[in-house]
Amino acid sequence: MKTKRRDDRRAAWWFLLPxxxxxxxxxxxxxxxxxxxxxxxxxMLNQPSFVGADNYTELARDGEFWHSLLVTVWYVVxxxxxxxxxxxxxxxxxxxxxxxxxxxxxxxxxxxxxxVTVGLxxxxxxxxxxxxxxxxxxxxxxxxxxxxxxxxxxMPSVAAINTWAYTGYTALLxxxxxxxxxxxxxxxxxxxxxxxxxxxxRITLPLLRPVLALVxxxxxxxxxxxxxxxxxxxxxxxxxxTRVIYYFIYEQAFRYFxxxxxxxxxxxxxxxxxxxxxxxxxxxxxSRSDLA
Amino acid sequence: MIRRSRAGAALLSLAMAAGLAxxxxxxxxxxxxxxxGAVTLDYWLWxxxxxxxxxxxxxxxxxxxxxxxxxxxxxxxxxxxxxxxxQLAAGEAPDVWTNQGSYYPxxxxxxxxxxxxxxxxxxxxxxxxxxxGLADLFVKDDARYGLPKDWDTMALVFNTDHLxxxxxxxxxxxDLTWNPTDGGTFEQLIAKATxxxxxxxxxxxxxxxxxxxxxxxxxxxxxxxxxxxxWGNFAASLGFTYLDKNPWGTxxxxxxxxxxQVIDWYKSLIAKGYSPALDKASTLxxxxxxxxGKGAITITGSWMINSYLGDTAKVKFAFAPLPAGPQGRKSAxxxxxxxxxxxxxxxxxxxxxxxxxxxxxxxNIVGGNAVVFPALKDASEKALDAHKAKGRDVxxxxxxxxxxxxxxxxxxxxxxxEVSQIVQDAIQSAVLGQTDSASALKKxxxxxxxxxx
Numbered sequence: 001m002k003t004k005r006r007d008d009r010r011a012a013w014w015f016l017l018p019x020x021x022x023x024x025x026x027x028x029x030x031x032x033x034x035x036x037x038x039x040x041x042x043x044m045l046n047q048p049s050f051v052g053a054d055n056y057t058e059l060a061r062d063g064e065f066w067h068s069l070l071v072t073v074w075y076v077v078x079x080x081x082x083x084x085x086x087x088x089x090x091x092x093x094x095x096x097x098x099x100x101x102x103x104x105x106x107x108x109x110x111x112x113x114x115x116v117t118v119g120l121x122x123x124x125x126x127x128x129x130x131x132x133x134x135x136x137x138x139x140x141x142x143x144x145x146x147x148x149x150x151x152x153x154x155m156p157s158v159a160a161i162n163t164w165a166y167t168g169y170t171a172l173l174x175x176x177x178x179x180x181x182x183x184x185x186x187x188x189x190x191x192x193x194x195x196x197x198x199x200x201x202r203i204t205l206p207l208l209r210p211v212l213a214l215v216x217x218x219x220x221x222x223x224x225x226x227x228x229x230x231x232x233x234x235x236x237x238x239x240x241x242t243r244v245i246y247y248f249i250y251e252q253a254f255r256y257f258x259x260x261x262x263x264x265x266x267x268x269x270x271x272x273x274x275x276x277x278x279x280x281x282x283x284x285x286x287s288r289s290d291l292a
Numbered sequence: 293m294i295r296r297s298r299a300g301a302a303l304l305s306l307a308m309a310a311g312l313a314x315x316x317x318x319x320x321x322x323x324x325x326x327x328x329g330a331v332t333l334d335y336w337l338w339x340x341x342x343x344x345x346x347x348x349x350x351x352x353x354x355x356x357x358x359x360x361x362x363x364x365x366x367x368x369x370x371x372x373x374x375x376x377x378x379q380l381a382a383g384e385a386p387d388v389w390t391n392q393g394s395y396y397p398x399x400x401x402x403x404x405x406x407x408x409x410x411x412x413x414x415x416x417x418x419x420x421x422x423x424x425g426l427a428d429l430f431v432k433d434d435a436r437y438g439l440p441k442d443w444d445t446m447a448l449v450f451n452t453d454h455l456x457x458x459x460x461x462x463x464x465x466x467d468l469t470w471n472p473t474d475g476g477t478f479e480q481l482i483a484k485a486t487x488x489x490x491x492x493x494x495x496x497x498x499x500x501x502x503x504x505x506x507x508x509x510x511x512x513x514x515x516x517x518x519x520x521x522x523w524g525n526f527a528a529s530l531g532f533t534y535l536d537k538n539p540w541g542t543x544x545x546x547x548x549x550x551x552x553q554v555i556d557w558y559k560s561l562i563a564k565g566y567s568p569a570l571d572k573a574s575t576l577x578x579x580x581x582x583x584x585g586k587g588a589i590t591i592t593g594s595w596m597i598n599s600y601l602g603d604t605a606k607v608k609f610a611f612a613p614l615p616a617g618p619q620g621r622k623s624a625x626x627x628x629x630x631x632x633x634x635x636x637x638x639x640x641x642x643x644x645x646x647x648x649x650x651x652x653x654x655x656n657i658v659g660g661n662a663v664v665f666p667a668l669k670d671a672s673e674k675a676l677d678a679h680k681a682k683g684r685d686v687x688x689x690x691x692x693x694x695x696x697x698x699x700x701x702x703x704x705x706x707x708x709x710e711v712s713q714i715v716q717d718a719i720q721s722a723v724l725g726q727t728d729s730a731s732a733l734k735k736x737x738x739x740x741x742x743x744x745x
Contacts, residue, residue, distance in 0.1 A: 045377065255713075
């Protein structure tokens with residue numbers, strides 16, 4: 001019995017090996033190197049030399065860094081808020097009304113378009129002078145709106161673009177979670193006279209929690225990493241209204257070649273995400289299902 | 293948002309593993325000596341319009357130097373500098389590459405560019421044959437980090453049919469004046485060229501500035517620290533200079549009140565409805581807007597000649613010289629160079645190629661193709677003739693370049709890309725009305741100069 005278990009474990013390691021090697025080469029080693037660079041003055045063209053915590057103290061004093069964090073949080077609130085609510089709504093509708101495969105496939109379509117294409121598409125649609133959306137608005141007598149060029153509108157617009165792109169996918173995950181909920185619960189609730197809204201609140205939401213937690217964690221981390229849409233549409237502008245943390249890191253690393261400084265900012269972001277994930281998992285008691 | 297494998301995620305690991313990235317992107321190390329002494333040189337440039345011309349140069353070069361083959365790699369501007377820096381970091385850089393003023397200082401500072409002065413001296417290259425001052429742009433402390441390959445100046449570009457419809461005689465555009473107070477005859481032209489939805493122009497009392505069909509003037513506010521496509525030229529015509537000395541100054545002068553005056557004039561155009569407000573401006577480039585009939589006049593560089601006068605233009609355009617300011621007409625002039633990597637194994641062959649690129653043999657080929665103006669004065673004339681042969685009037689660019697005192701050089705210093713972002717943000721925040729021009733520029737100037745301490 002005992003040896004059998006050990007054999008199983010050995011076999012498991014063999015199966016895990018390819019993933020572990022990939023992880024070590026593409027994540028582990030770069031992460032260690034990144035941590036090292038974050039305490040150096042590396043610029044790609046020099047021999048990195050140790051500068052202690054200089055990069056970190058400078059980050060703490062750098063208004064742009066704090067601004068970029070703030071802007072990122074604003075994006076996350078807008079994006080996760082709208083996307084999760086919409087996805088929950090869409091998933092519930094699919095769950096309770098129709099289980100059409102065609103509909104599910106259609107929902108996924110925006111998610112299948114590469115991010116850069118999504119960005120370019122909406123950049124043209126939302127353009128103030130030549131865009132279709134503003135053409136419609138103007139013919140309705142409403143303004144042209146500088147969706148991507150007005151400091152107030154730029155971030156909500158970027159958030160809306162990504163909400164458009166990812167709601168379908170999120171809804172599909174939530175829908176899969178809803179399929180796990182036993183049908184008889186709804187049937188008995190219906191017999192007891194509960195309406196749909198009550199069933200949603202009392203049955204769907206609590207039982208969906210583990211899935212919802214996972215979806216929230218993954219989408220929150222993804223949301224913090226917003227980059228490509230901004231790199232295509234606003235370039236962090238107007239002024240710095242959409243200069244999110246990833247764009248800040250990108251500029252420091254690949255425009256100014258402050259690799260050490262960028263690595264320090266990246267490490268800070270990793271720490272923030274770690275803490276957030278821990279809090280979130282705890283709050284949502286992710287591992288425990290109310291079904292058990 | 294849940295996202296698939298993305299540039300974003302890749303970037304984090306990239307930022308952390310910049311060294312690895314260099315290894316992954318491989319330009320090939322097969323540029324070594326062949327058995328028969330044959331050498332392959334890697335040469336990089338970013339402009340796809342120019343690739344064919346330089347390929348023709350490379351072929352001519354190979355004919356006279358059969359043992360040297362030049363392999364040209366072209367990549368778009370945005371990727372070009374990232375790729376180049378990564379390759380330099382990895383020790384795999386091209387033997388020769390095209391340089392630009394705001395990027396090359398960092399390569400000089402990090403010792404990546406070969407000093408050409410000893411070669412220039414040994415081979416007696418005549419530096420006076422180039423357009424005035426171009427050769428000196430790439431000199432630091434008596435070392436020479438490149439030979440000039442081309443130049444560009446700026447001019448007005450306008451929609452000819454639109455101006456004609458507004459009753460403007462195209463010939464009158466040759467003698468425009470400008471000042472920051474009332475904008476001179478240039479602003480009158482802009483007003484006349486601005487047309488609202490009812491067809492009234494900016495001079496008409498019934499003009500409705502809230503419903504503009506065609507803006508008289510399209511400004512460029514994504515213009516870095518130089519304002520090459522706009523404000524820099526006006527500021528220079530007021531006597532503004534960027535730096536204590538150029539190239540290689542260490543003290544910028546963005547707090548000069550004359551620059552703030554120019555920005556205020558731009559803001560006044562927006563307030564009058566002659567130019568689109570920055571927060572309602574297009575994310576698309578000005579040439580796209582000009583082609584869509586959304587703008588009547590803008591400022592452009594000679595590298596855009598083929599876009600405006602070429603077959604792809606949807607509207608008929610023509611060029612006119614920039615308006616003359618209180619200190620006369622001033623156009624930014626910018627030059628590119630070819631540089632040799634210090635790490636190349638084929639220094640002598642690379643020098644032969646660079647010398648060839650800077651010689652009439654190559655520059656006449658480039659000029660004859662009428663894509664850019666080559667650095668050699670004679671070759672520039674060839675380019676002008678080639679344009680004329682195609683029925684294109686590009687005299688404005690040449691006149692500005694040859695007028696005494698008619699041009700100024702863009703700043704060449706360390707920290708170019710940081711300066712660019714700081715100043716651009718400051719100007720945009722002033723134009724958006726988040727702060728006034730003078731204090732935005734003062735603050736930016738302090739930030740910029742702090743980089744040099």
